[in-house]
Amino acid sequence: MDKKTTRPPTTPASNRRIGPPSSATRSAGRPATAGALRYNPDLNRQLNLNLRESDPVEVYCRIKPLEGDGDDSCIRILDDSTLALIPPETSAAWKLGNAKEQHYTFQRVFGSDASQKVIFDSIALPLVKDFLQGKNALLFAYGVTGSGKTFTMSGNSSESGVMPRCLDVVFNSIAKNRASKYVFRPDRMNGFESQTKADAMLERQKEMHERQRETAKTPRRNGRPPIAEYGIDQYMNRVRDETSLPVGNEDSLYSVFVTYIEIYNNSVYDLLDESPIDIMKTRGALQHKLLREDYNHNVYVNGVAEVEVESPEEAFEVYLKGQRRRRMAHTALNTESSRSHSIFNIRLVQAPLDPEGEEIMDNSKMINVSQLSLVDLAGSERYHRTQARGDRLKEAGNINNSLMTLRKCMDILRENQKFSANRVVPYRESKLTHFLKNYFDGEGRVRMILCVNPRNDDYDENLHVMAFAELTQEIQIVRPQEPKKFEPMTPGRHKANELYKEAKRQLVEEKIVEENELPSSDVQLVFGLGIPIPLCKISKSTEEEALSTLRKALELRLKGKEELQKFIVEKRQSFRLRLVGIEREMLTLRSENSNLRSHIERVTTEKEKLDNIFRATLFEKGELETKYKEQEAHIHQLEEELLNCKMELRQRDLAHHKEKENLKSDMDLQRELDAMKQERNLQNEKAKLEAEFRTKEKTIIAVRELVSNIDAPRSSRSRQSKSKSSKSAALLELSTTSSESDLPSAVSKADRITRSKFMSTPVLHESVVIPSSANRRSALVNNPRYGRARSTDRDVWIEHTDKAVVLKPQTVFQPVMKKKKSVTQLKSADDMKGASKYCLLTQEPDSEGDIETRLYKGEINRTITGGANMVLQDVEALRQTSPKPTPSRKRTSSSPSGPEIHRPRFDRGLETHYDEVEKRCRVGVSYRDSETTRNGRK
Numbered sequence: 001m002d003k004k005t006t007r008p009p010t011t012p013a014s015n016r017r018i019g020p021p022s023s024a025t026r027s028a029g030r031p032a033t034a035g036a037l038r039y040n041p042d043l044n045r046q047l048n049l050n051l052r053e054s055d056p057v058e059v060y061c062r063i064k065p066l067e068g069d070g071d072d073s074c075i076r077i078l079d080d081s082t083l084a085l086i087p088p089e090t091s092a093a094w095k096l097g098n099a100k101e102q103h104y105t106f107q108r109v110f111g112s113d114a115s116q117k118v119i120f121d122s123i124a125l126p127l128v129k130d131f132l133q134g135k136n137a138l139l140f141a142y143g144v145t146g147s148g149k150t151f152t153m154s155g156n157s158s159e160s161g162v163m164p165r166c167l168d169v170v171f172n173s174i175a176k177n178r179a180s181k182y183v184f185r186p187d188r189m190n191g192f193e194s195q196t197k198a199d200a201m202l203e204r205q206k207e208m209h210e211r212q213r214e215t216a217k218t219p220r221r222n223g224r225p226p227i228a229e230y231g232i233d234q235y236m237n238r239v240r241d242e243t244s245l246p247v248g249n250e251d252s253l254y255s256v257f258v259t260y261i262e263i264y265n266n267s268v269y270d271l272l273d274e275s276p277i278d279i280m281k282t283r284g285a286l287q288h289k290l291l292r293e294d295y296n297h298n299v300y301v302n303g304v305a306e307v308e309v310e311s312p313e314e315a316f317e318v319y320l321k322g323q324r325r326r327r328m329a330h331t332a333l334n335t336e337s338s339r340s341h342s343i344f345n346i347r348l349v350q351a352p353l354d355p356e357g358e359e360i361m362d363n364s365k366m367i368n369v370s371q372l373s374l375v376d377l378a379g380s381e382r383y384h385r386t387q388a389r390g391d392r393l394k395e396a397g398n399i400n401n402s403l404m405t406l407r408k409c410m411d412i413l414r415e416n417q418k419f420s421a422n423r424v425v426p427y428r429e430s431k432l433t434h435f436l437k438n439y440f441d442g443e444g445r446v447r448m449i450l451c452v453n454p455r456n457d458d459y460d461e462n463l464h465v466m467a468f469a470e471l472t473q474e475i476q477i478v479r480p481q482e483p484k485k486f487e488p489m490t491p492g493r494h495k496a497n498e499l500y501k502e503a504k505r506q507l508v509e510e511k512i513v514e515e516n517e518l519p520s521s522d523v524q525l526v527f528g529l530g531i532p533i534p535l536c537k538i539s540k541s542t543e544e545e546a547l548s549t550l551r552k553a554l555e556l557r558l559k560g561k562e563e564l565q566k567f568i569v570e571k572r573q574s575f576r577l578r579l580v581g582i583e584r585e586m587l588t589l590r591s592e593n594s595n596l597r598s599h600i601e602r603v604t605t606e607k608e609k610l611d612n613i614f615r616a617t618l619f620e621k622g623e624l625e626t627k628y629k630e631q632e633a634h635i636h637q638l639e640e641e642l643l644n645c646k647m648e649l650r651q652r653d654l655a656h657h658k659e660k661e662n663l664k665s666d667m668d669l670q671r672e673l674d675a676m677k678q679e680r681n682l683q684n685e686k687a688k689l690e691a692e693f694r695t696k697e698k699t700i701i702a703v704r705e706l707v708s709n710i711d712a713p714r715s716s717r718s719r720q721s722k723s724k725s726s727k728s729a730a731l732l733e734l735s736t737t738s739s740e741s742d743l744p745s746a747v748s749k750a751d752r753i754t755r756s757k758f759m760s761t762p763v764l765h766e767s768v769v770i771p772s773s774a775n776r777r778s779a780l781v782n783n784p785r786y787g788r789a790r791s792t793d794r795d796v797w798i799e800h801t802d803k804a805v806v807l808k809p810q811t812v813f814q815p816v817m818k819k820k821k822s823v824t825q826l827k828s829a830d831d832m833k834g835a836s837k838y839c840l841l842t843q844e845p846d847s848e849g850d851i852e853t854r855l856y857k858g859e860i861n862r863t864i865t866g867g868a869n870m871v872l873q874d875v876e877a878l879r880q881t882s883p884k885p886t887p888s889r890k891r892t893s894s895s896p897s898g899p900e901i902h903r904p905r906f907d908r909g910l911e912t913h914y915d916e917v918e919k920r921c922r923v924g925v926s927y928r929d930s931e932t933t934r935n936g937r938k
């Protein structure tokens, strides 16, 4: 079935792609000129630079007939290529006052009477000619809405437009060279592949079955869906264009593919897509496509449906199908189809025939594709004119944007060419210019049909489109290269094959020979014999004319044979020379090869050495890594140990601290116990002293009684005077006595002056000043301790004077206070701040009516807690006795005849004095045994 066996193993059976799949396919997919360029990738750039081989964009102007009879035209044709635009009174320019007639020149201007045929022949036919020669071409209609763009491009049933006529001419031209359907198939990457006739036949059969199945479901006409189904059946009655043009290569086979896309709101939609449209859906009703660039930077619509068509009718049917889909899509999108750009692409795929002229060459690199793009642009309009709102405004914006980008690209192209500038052309700013990019970059001829509606209302819009169109003509498009001719190939082999087949068919039909008796095809043989032998019947040998004709033909053939032989000798010689050259080249290559081999060997040895070093290094590295890991583990272990040690140390510290605390509390406890013990001792001693005191008191009482008994006979008067004088003397003595030896007399006069040393009972504190009775007894008035207390410069006194003190006495007992703070009441420990000595002065009458002044002296010590601890050291008492005896005083003595004895006040006990001080001090007062304190201080 398939006699070509050079298939890559991974390629499917139906695919005859040869060589590297990607590049081969892509190369095959390139448009014709690109096919020529594939042998020199830089040629495109070179061509772009070489503006001598370029053609301008050709702009043709077509003026639409005026619709109403009363309409005025704003356009006047001056000649074949020039027109005048006359501003009407309604135009903006007129209103602004700068209205003047404008003249525009185009390639050609067609009046409203120009037929579709004239338009096609003048504008499109040359492009179709190029297209058949394997070149690309772009034709686009541009103009204001309603100016006749669609009419020009598509036409109607009675007047076919450019597109159907193009299809007519293409099919007319390739009629004899048309390849069977499915010989070529698109690879959906802008390329084409070829497959064998047999594979193609299989696909055709498959398609036929599918069609039959569909026909069974839907009634069809001639195996095709009824045109009414597409809703525009009138097109089918059109008059076909009979023009036929020569194809590029007679020995090639051609297939036609069409694609139909739409650019709406800057999105590309495939109008031949088979997926159904849900007209109930506004969003996602259509799947938009992406623009991609192939290997050779040719822009294509990714995944676009490329439909192979075998006739203009079939192509037109596909177009109508696309139109129907377009209408459905716009119904779903709730818009108008004229608000989008539509692009109908006709692609001509050709591949040369093999030497027998039987099948196409089994080489995808030889496939050539040319493309003719017919673009019907959306109308260019201004917003204010359409008064568009919402979606309409958006789509108008998109249309204008894409047209604006088109203008921008044209402007920059013109600028680049005119001023040798190198500005980047913004093709990618809109899908329209992106798709058309290749044409402007020099991949084919570009022509524009400027459609103009001459009515006055369109004047302002026409002004803009004409200005743009006129400037567009200045753009030069690089002339595309001629498509590559695949030499050496015997020309005419297709025709020869056809003739041979025809002759064979006739011979078989006339039963001159059997079909299997003749070889399949030997085109080479036919061509090797030269010109065909004329058909002439020779009935007689005398028919000179026929014989001479035959002789001439044979002579010509002989001549041709000689030429061919000569040609063969030449070819053989050149072949031999080439062979010698190749042999030489081979020898050089062999020596180079052996050099390279030895070099490779050296390199291999070197590599092996390096490999060994590498392995050794790897091994060493492994060992080092193991050691490193061991060391790491060791470090880790040491770290753990250190941590443990630290923890142990901490625990020990804690234990030590705890022990210390315990010891401290033990010591405190011990100290408390000692204090308690000491207190107990003191109590015992106190009790002992009290007992002693009581004994001594009894003795004194006894002495007194004895004395009173002795003095009983004396008169009370002398007793009084004596008593008074003795009191005075005692007072005098008290003030003057300074030696300790005078103490007994002082004591005997202690009725009036009492120096008290208090027997203290530690009631609240263990350390209370307790002047022992022994001390008291031995205490002398002139004892320095009882003199005026002298303080140092540093001592600060608290002079606490009771409110009841009427008269401050000036006695020797009062301390000298160099620094003092006088208060009448101690409210808090803060009052004692900074003071180190304390002195309290009280005054009150006693029970006998005498005024008793007392001086309490003490030391102030700071406590650890920030308070003050006052230690009372001395109490001095001064009694002022009136010389007049008061009845109460007279009767103080138990014995009326005895001397008046004032009971000393020092027997009042510690509590009395403690209460005395505490009454006046609202702070804690501490009494401490002065001796103990003194000892403690030492």
Ligand SMILES: Nc1ncnc2c1ncn2[C@@H]1O[C@H](COP(=O)(O)OP(=O)(O)OP(=O)(O)O)[C@@H](O)[C@H]1O
Pocket: 063, 064, 065, 112, 143, 144, 145, 146, 147, 148, 149, 150, 151, 152, 338, 339, 377, 378, 379, 380, 451
């Ligand atoms: N040269 C012409 N001769 C006769 N009728 C014409 C001609 N040009 C346009 N018409 C008619 O004018 C009408 C509008 O034309 P058409 O639809 O082609 O305009 P358009 O420019 O494509 O508009 P849009 O921008 O909306 O697509 C159509 O009915 C069409 O038949």
